Amino acid sequence: MNEEIQLTERHCLNCDKALDSKMRRDAKFCNTYCRTEFNNKRRYGLHPDVVKVDKILHRNFEILEAALKDKEYVYVKKEKMLRQGFSFDYYTQAKNEYHYCYTLCYKSSDAEKIWIGRGFNSIVKKYDQYNQ
Ligand SMILES: [Zn+2]
Secondary structure: OHHHHHHHOOEOOOOOOEOOOOOOOOOOOOOHHHHHHHHHHHHOOOOHHHHHHHHHHHHHHHHHHHHHOOOOEEEEEHHHHHHOOOOOOOOOEEEOOEEEEOOEEEEEOOOOEEEEEEOHHHHHHHHHHHOO
């Protein structure tokens, strides 16, 4: 029975989420946003590996952003982040013990917890220094 479900389960070509089984037989995306993003990527001719890594980074960013909400920093259990699909192998920048994901940053607080904060200002300052 499980095999049958797997055979019929379809995934969004953009974000890889399982598509609702009630969707049209020929549905390829979970929503208009995903269809547009997929077509934009194809239009700009990004290498498939770039698209793959972007997807991981975007997911990481969303997990960090959801944890932070409107706070300046939070502590989150590493295990919880992993359960949400966070990948600690991918980041946009690393400095000292900090890892950045675009404008957000995180570091190990202890063996179990991760500190998450906003790193945008320091990135911008550095960028401005090099680009004056
Ligand atoms: Zn999607």
